[in-house]
Amino acid sequence: MRVLRGRAATIETDREASRRLLSTAADGEPAVRVWTPHRQIAFGRRDRRLEGYDRARERARARGFPPVERDVGGRAVAYDGETTLAFARAEPVADFRRGTDDRYERATAAVEDALRSLAGGLEPVRGEPDDSFCPGTHSLSLAAGDGEEGGTERHRKVVGIAQRVRQDAAVVAGIVLVANRGRLATVLESVYGALEVPFDPDTVGSVADAGGPPDPSVVRAAVEDALVGDASTVTVESVEASE
Template identity: 80%
Template sequence: MRVLRGRAATIETDRDVSRRLLSTAAAGEPAVRVWTPHRQVAFGRRDQRLEGYELAREHARERGFPPVDRDVGGRAVAYDGETTLAFARAEPVADFRRGTDDRYGRATAAVEEALRGLQSDIGSLEPVRGEPDDSFCPGTHSLSLEGADGRRRKVVGIAQRVRQDAAVVAGCVLVSNREGLTAVLEDVYDALAVPFDPETVGSVAAAGGPSEPSIVRSALEDALVGDERSAVTVDSAAELGDN
């Protein structure tokens, strides 16, 4: 199991590091990365086909979030560069037509385990599968947490990319700064004319958990590595990004 830590110097070199996860997995070695991406709004392919796409990019820039395009589908996701985590687990694939649901299931269970293990001011965090209507980047593999007000909000989004020799399950976790992320998402989704309810945006901190990303990052990495932690090789994403 290869583990990548940290981030590369720029958005593009950091994305290159993440792309290498699939190559590492295709060579027979599973890989895990949990990190804090640079500040950005990442647009999906569906966003790029909409009339309001260029306006949405401009709104992101005005908020100080550089716009970038993702290779996969889905809707826009915002990273604040400090408190929003991304995670990815890549593994070899013998038959790309099989195993999709199993990979989703194992990754989702690992993220649930990590969240439940965090200390909470209002009791143990209990993630719920699914998301409220009109959430950011809506999908069928999301996790929500209940806030102090009793309202369930989306905190985790999960997606998967599969090629013939490897697959990666990846996602984001909102640790804190719910208000700042909501503000830029509201502008972006309004420009795209995509339904979005700002009240559906949650965070680990808003649910009573820790607001320190490093605590959540460590818990996620441990859960995603799982039983293979005895054979971990750690690489620096910053060094790989310089290659």
């Protein structure tokens, strides 16, 4: 198992580091990366087909979030450059027509275990509220920390997971919102408004909002450990040193 750590100097060189995960997996070695990407709004392929796409990019840029286009996932996601984590696990594929559900299940279960291991008694729930950012089948939510005693427990989306499959390798990737939910909700509301895609900013959650640790380094270590699992041999590679 190869583990990449750190962040490259620019958005593009950092994205190139993530692309190496697939190349490593295609050569027969699984690879994991959990890191804090640069501040950005990463738009999905579905966003690019909408009339409001250019306007959404302008809004993101005006709020200090450079717009980029990503290969994995559906709708736009936001990284604040400080507390928002990305994760990816790539592995070799013998038959690209098989294994998709198993890969999703392993990654989802690993992130669930990571969240449960954190202080704060977090209990992730599979699924998401209506009108969440980047809606998808494979998401995790946490109970909001501002619910009224005795009232109906409200959940907010904290994790989104997607998958890309090639003939020789597959990568399951996702996002974990650790803190700063208010800022992320604000920029996403503006961007989704331009795209004219339904979005409720109150569905944006974070680990800290649910009572967990606000330190991204703590959450990063937990997610990395869970994704690496019981790999017998682990080789750690520094992204900074390789750029």
